[in-house]
Amino acid sequence: MAPIVEVTGLEKRFVNCVALDGIDMAIQSGKIVGLLGPNASGKTTLLKTIAGLYAPTAGTVLYDGVEPGPLSRGTVGFCPDSLTFPRWMRVRDAFTFFKDMYTDYSDERANELINILELQNVQGDKVYGLSKGMKERLALALTYSRNTKLYLLDEPLGGIDPVGKSKIIGAILAMQLENSSIVISTHLVKDIERIFDSVYFLSEGRMVFEGECEKMREENGKTVEAAYLEVFANEVPV
Numbered sequence: 737m738a739p740i741v742e743v744t745g746l747e748k749r750f751v752n753c754v755a756l757d758g759i760d761m762a763i764q765s766g767k768i769v770g771l772l773g774p775n776a777s778g779k780t781t782l783l784k785t786i787a788g789l790y791a792p793t794a795g796t797v798l799y800d801g802v803e804p805g806p807l808s809r810g811t812v813g814f815c816p817d818s819l820t821f822p823r824w825m826r827v828r829d830a831f832t833f834f835k836d837m838y839t840d841y842s843d844e845r846a847n848e849l850i851n852i853l854e855l856q857n858v859q860g861d862k863v864y865g866l867s868k869g870m871k872e873r874l875a876l877a878l879t880y881s882r883n884t885k886l887y888l889l890d891e892p893l894g895g896i897d898p899v900g901k902s903k904i905i906g907a908i909l910a911m912q913l914e915n916s917s918i919v920i921s922t923h924l925v926k927d928i929e930r931i932f933d934s935v936y937f938l939s940e941g942r943m944v945f946e947g948e949c950e951k952m953r954e955e956n957g958k959t960v961e962a963a964y965l966e967v968f969a970n971e972v973p974v
Contacts, residue, residue, distance in 0.1 A: 738801065740765045740885055740917050741786055745795035748781050748941075755781040757941040759795070763917050765885070768908075768931050771921040772964060773938035779921035780817065782938070783888045786919070787814040800885060810838065815879035817891040819871050821863045827874060828859040834878050845911065846881035852907045853877050869900035876904055880911050889920045893927055901927050929960035937967050 741763040748756040756778050763769050771779050784790045786797055788804030799808050821830060835841045850856055853873040858866065866874065876892055889908075893901050905928055912918065922928060929935075929949070937945035945967050952958050 737765065739763055740800055741919075742798045743782075743786070743795070746782070746785065746792055746797060747794040748778075748785055748790060749793040755941050756785070759938075759941075759943050761936055761943065761946070763886075763919060765915050765917055767933040768912070768918045768920065770925075770929065770932040770935040770960065771919055771938065772923065772925055772935055772960075773921075774923055774968060776940075777938040778941040779938055780890050781941075783814065783890050783919065783921055786886075787812050787888055789814070811840070811884055811886075813879045813882050813884045813887040815875050815887070815889045815892060817894055819863060819875050823862065823864050825863050826859070827855065827861055827863060827866075830863055830874065830878060831881065834881060838882050840882045840884050842881060842883050845883065846877065849877040849880055849907060849911060852910060853903050869896035872896050872900060873903060873907075876907060880907065883913065885916055887916060887918045889918065891922055892920060893922055893924050905931060925961045925964045932960060935960055935963075937964065939968070 739762040743759055743761045746756050746759040747754070759782060771782065773779055781790065785792060786799065786804065788809045797804055799812065802808065831846055835843070853876065855873060855877060858870060863871070863874065872892060876889070879887060879889070892904055908918065909931060920928065932949050934948045935946065936943055945963065947963065949960055952960065952963060
């Protein structure tokens with residue numbers, strides 16, 4: 737079966753830097769993939785390129801067999817690391833906005849996620865006034881309220897408390913569709929490694945490691961965290 741996402745020789749250059757340098761990766765349907773690396777390693781740029789928000793400088797990205805573009809952007813669930821909405825917008829308005837914007841939006845999924853992530857009591861609150869943790873929960877709920885083949889989650893656990901992390905990880909597992917794929921970028925490996933099927937490590941825009949998690953544990957006796965520490969021994973702790 738062809739991968740849902742196939743990246744070959746991908747480069748992305750900006751005026752002052754090379755953000756991605758020769759990236760190759762393949763994501764199979766129904767898998768949860770970890771995109772791991774320290775800050776400024778290129779994770780967000782890679783996700784945005786897969787989502788069709790950035791055009792490659794060189795190389796190719798195929799999503800479901802075609803290059804990402806305006807049409808594919810409406811079929812990829814991209815969850816940024818920060819939410820930006822008008823200051824007047826309340827939480828319930830954000831769900832209405834997504835419902836109007838995306839044809840794959842599901843009221844049933846949205847209501848389930850509101851319950852799982854405990855967003856019932858903030859429906860009337862303005863988005864800009866939410867805590868960091870509640871914004872992360874809302875971002876995931878909005879993204880996951882859609883029935884789509886691919887979800888790209890950019891640092892969904894960044895800067896939130898242990899209870900919030902547990903809620904988000906639980907929602908990811910509870911609401912995963914059978915044939916949907918999920919790519920999660922993070923440097924907080926220990927908190928989330930148990931849900932990954934495979935991982936890719938990025939460093940300074942280059943892919944420096946890839947592996948199947950079960951194989952790593954069974955054949956090499958290593959956790960993802962241990963492999964990460966070997967590769968990024970001089971980086972920030974996991």
